[in-house]
Amino acid sequence: MTPGARIAAAIEILDVILDGASPEKALTGWGRGHRFAGSKDRAAIRDHVFSALRCRASFAWRGGAATGRGIMLGATQADGSQDAMFNGEGHAPRPRDADEIGRAIEDAPRDVRLDVPEWLLPHFDGSLGEDADAALTALQSRAGVFLRVNLRKVTREKAAEILAEDGIKTEPVANVSSALHVIENERRVAQSRAYAGGLVELQDTSSQAAIEALKVTAGLRVLDLCAGGGGKALAMAAFGADVTAHDIDPGRMVDLAPRAERAGVEIATVTTDQLASCDPFDLVLCDAPCSGSGTWRRTPAAKWALTPERLIELTTMQDDVLGSAVDLVRAGGTLAYATCSVFEVENNERVQLFIERSSSFDLVSSHLTMPHARGDGFYLCVMKRR
Numbered sequence: 001m002t003p004g005a006r007i008a009a010a011i012e013i014l015d016v017i018l019d020g021a022s023p024e025k026a027l028t029g030w031g032r033g034h035r036f037a038g039s040k041d042r043a044a045i046r047d048h049v050f051s052a053l054r055c056r057a058s059f060a061w062r063g064g065a066a067t068g069r070g071i072m073l074g075a076t077q078a079d080g081s082q083d084a085m086f087n088g089e090g091h092a093p094r095p096r097d098a099d100e101i102g103r104a105i106e107d108a109p110r111d112v113r114l115d116v117p118e119w120l121l122p123h124f125d126g127s128l129g130e131d132a133d134a135a136l137t138a139l140q141s142r143a144g145v146f147l148r149v150n151l152r153k154v155t156r157e158k159a160a161e162i163l164a165e166d167g168i169k170t171e172p173v174a175n176v177s178s179a180l181h182v183i184e185n186e187r188r189v190a191q192s193r194a195y196a197g198g199l200v201e202l203q204d205t206s207s208q209a210a211i212e213a214l215k216v217t218a219g220l221r222v223l224d225l226c227a228g229g230g231g232k233a234l235a236m237a238a239f240g241a242d243v244t245a246h247d248i249d250p251g252r253m254v255d256l257a258p259r260a261e262r263a264g265v266e267i268a269t270v271t272t273d274q275l276a277s278c279d280p281f282d283l284v285l286c287d288a289p290c291s292g293s294g295t296w297r298r299t300p301a302a303k304w305a306l307t308p309e310r311l312i313e314l315t316t317m318q319d320d321v322l323g324s325a326v327d328l329v330r331a332g333g334t335l336a337y338a339t340c341s342v343f344e345v346e347n348n349e350r351v352q353l354f355i356e357r358s359s360s361f362d363l364v365s366s367h368l369t370m371p372h373a374r375g376d377g378f379y380l381c382v383m384k385r386r
């Protein structure tokens with residue numbers, strides 16, 4: 001496919017997404033109908049679609065319409081490739097029409113310039129203050145790919161060497177002992193020997209740093225209460241902890257057993273009914289469901305899909321998660337509450353309410369990481385049970 005034809009494909013896919021389909025569904029649907037497209041074409045089209053979703057409002061402003069075509073007109077205007085891409089040759093989109101009038105980004109309101117739904121600006125401002133614009137700007141660009149090295153099996157240096165033999169170039173991330181930043185051939189990771197052999201897992205640096213901050217030691221009895229796919233459970237098991245995983249939706253833990261086997265660790269799983277008969281744990285991690293606002297450059301459609309009602313619903317779920325953890329922490333044990341959101345309403349406000357209600361936990365520390373070049377936004381709060 002020519003570069004222009006890839007833009008035309010992105011336009012088609014964006015229109016399907018704007019009609020309500022998820023990006024994955026729209027991309028898969030397009031792929032099925034265009035089997036001639038090679039893997040490089042698909043990857044390039046995917047990149048176009050995701051960067052268009054990250055900057056949906058500002059691109060539509062520049063392009064003059066909130067349609068697939070308007071957004072891609074804006075995208076190519078922003079990177080200076082419009083004349084080359086919209087040339088009507090072959091399968092490329094036709095040149096810009098006279099009535100497709102874009103506007104200067106300098107004239108756009110702040111929510112459009114920063115690509116965020118207007119109703120969320122007060123949440124960013126209230127939570128991040130003068131750092132709000134920097135965080136929103138970070139969310140407009142692509143996130144890096146980071147690996148967690150399984151230090152039980154291999155050193156970070158050796159893992160980097162093995163990855164390099166498969167053409168995957170990495171560099172170590174400062175201050176996070178297990179983290180590697182993939183700087184070349186990130187799409188090869190899942191097929192690499194290091195990945196298949198359980199030497200590395202895909203995990204953002206902020207999540208890795210949060211687990212390091214918990215200072216999990218060998219033999220510590222840990223419950224990962226919201227384990228999902230088990231990313232944090234695996235990271236804690238890599239430190240030698242005795243990890244039990246639980247999720248209200250056990251179906252979300254299906255990948256945990258094969259991942260644990262690859263990593264060479266054992267992680268027990270329990271159902272919600274079984275939780276009540278578990279002995280209280282030294283550490284309970286509540287990696288709660290959240291808006292994901294710190295990770296929206298990876299899931300940009302979620303930024304536009306969030307509603308005020310859904311945000312309230314999420315805070316209720318977060319309160320439920322914390323409430324259900326109370327009796328699972330032993331006296332003197334630790335309760336950790338984490339989200340990948342940057343919003344106060346999902347973070348400190350939940351913790352304050354919990355501490356007021358439960359009266360048996362003291363706040364030890366809380367820390368918010370902003371989305372930045374080397375990691376996603378992440379919140380971690382540590383409490384101790386009296």
Ligand SMILES: C[S@@+](CC[C@H](N)C(=O)[O-])C[C@H]1O[C@@H](n2cnc3c(N)ncnc32)[C@H](O)[C@@H]1O
Nearest residue numbers: 226227228229230231232247248249287288289
């Ligand atoms: C942020 S995800 C967890 C991600 C996971 N810890 C990881 O590192 O890959 C949140 C998970 O919480 C689960 N969940 C939601 N409400 C819950 C509850 N009341 N108790 C336990 N798990 C819950 C969801 O099913 C979801 O899998």
